[in-house]
Amino acid sequence: MSDDVECVVVGAGVVGLAVARALALQGREVLVLEAEGAIGTQTSARNSEVIHAGLYYPGGSLKAGLCVQGRQMLYDYCAQRSIGHRRCGKLLVAAHAEQYGQLQRIAQQARANGVTDLQWLDWAQVQRLEPQLECRAALLSPSTGIVDSHALMLSLQADLERAGGMVVLHTRLVQMHCAPHAFALVTHDGTVLRARAVVNAAGLGAVALARCFDGLDSALVPQAFFAKGSYFSLAGKAPFSHLVYPVPEEGGLGVHLTLDLGGQARFGPDVQWVDDPGDLQVDAGHAAAFAAAVRRYWPALPDGALQPDYAGMRPKISGPGQPAADFLIQGAAQHGIAGLVNLFGIESPGLTSALAIAAHVGALLA
CATH class of the missing domain: 3.50.50.60 (FAD/NAD(P)-binding domain)
Incomplete structure (x- = not known):
């Protein structure tokens, strides 16, 4: 060399x-x-191996612009190279009426970011797509997908x-x-x-x-911060064909349901602020908290169905309580x-x- x-x-x-x-x-x-x-x-x-549509990020930010631009580039590249991917769509759900306003704000932000394909769904429309999903309303993002990273x-x-x-x-x-x-x-x-x-x-x-x-x-x-996110996998086959996301929470996008290309479901990530970026152990004791979060939109989650899977680490430059x-x-x-x-x-x-x-x-x- x-x-x-x-x-x-x-x-x-x-x-x-x-x-x-x-x-x-x-x-x-x-x-x-x-x-x-x-x-x-x-x-x-x-x-999560998710191809994001670009819904959440502040207008004019690099995250917004590069996500929307990169999403189409990524779909095109995967199609040209025969890389495993699927445009499965995502349901962003309001579990109760108080969250409806958050969905409206996300829809407005998405439009400002150039995401023009969102669809509003009421309870009946959600049930036709995903019969086991419980929510008051949802936004369907057809351009969200998954990829074999x-x-x-x-x-x-x-x-x-x-x-x-x-x-x-x-x-x-x-x-x-x-x-x-x-x-x-x-x-x-x-x-x-x-x-x-x-x-x-x-x-x-x-x-x-x-x-x-x-x-x-x-x-x-900048100062470095590390936000650990754990994932739990589902024992058995998932009854969903779309990704399912609750409204965002501080530090992340909430305990959401994602699918891999084989149809296996996993839930996560949560948000745990840590000092060591090598802290990647999943605490099995968090299963109960994960199950409680998941049951807000999937009440029929079977007892004991969540298994510790893996953890990831977000390389953040803003810390707890600070704007993203x-x-x-x-x-x-x-x-x-x-x-x-x-x-x-x-x-x-x-x-x-x-x-x-x-x-x-x-x-x-x-």
Whole structure:
């Protein structure tokens, strides 16, 4: 491996791979550094695999714009590459009359974000779609879907490598000296790389990594927060064909029902603020609280049907009680260092937005 490379992307999650692919398709020489022994082992491997429509996010935010743009890009890409996905639709439900106003506000926000296909359903219409779902009213989002995120990442990696790029595993970046269009990167084994462009797509580690960038103003690096989300799977076959979401709660979208491509149902994630991003154990003792949340919209959930499954970690840059932060994509206009892009707080809808984020980063570095 040469000590000189045009572009280095740090992190081989779905966003890092999408960014690296986009840069390689521009004709750039691209090297991806991944600390783990495989691609996509952290946030990208521990989520709901949902293709979001873009309903909730504040108007004009990066989350809103990149989600709506990225959703269509992702559907098109999956169809072209025969990647497993399904546009199954989502029901966003009001369990009681007091939540009807929240649904109205979400519908207004969705329209402002460019989501034009939402459908209002009353109780009878919901029952015709999902007989076991109990709610007062619902919004149907036909453009919400699910995707095989692992197949997606393998395809992005294959595109990158066909374009001449490379992913290097077991390689942790520990320090970088920043100067305009000239970066000296030091890996854990002492290897020094020189690059003209660097993209920090390290996900859960992006903030800590940026603090190791000599020449980057530390005041521009946000504080990292970690919100753990646990999932419980359903024993037996689910009686639903749509995803089911309650109205959002603080820190996340509530204990919702998602389906995988095989039809298996899982519930989650909840929101647990933690200090350790490696805290990924699912507490079986939370099953009762999950069941209570699920029974608000599925009263017939059988006793003992929930089994601990897995947990994911949201790389947040806003903490408990604070307004949810937007994606923070820092280029030279923000920090003054040409050739450096930091990606902070790329939580949901990061999977849906990955191809649009990649295009955005490519434009910043063009």
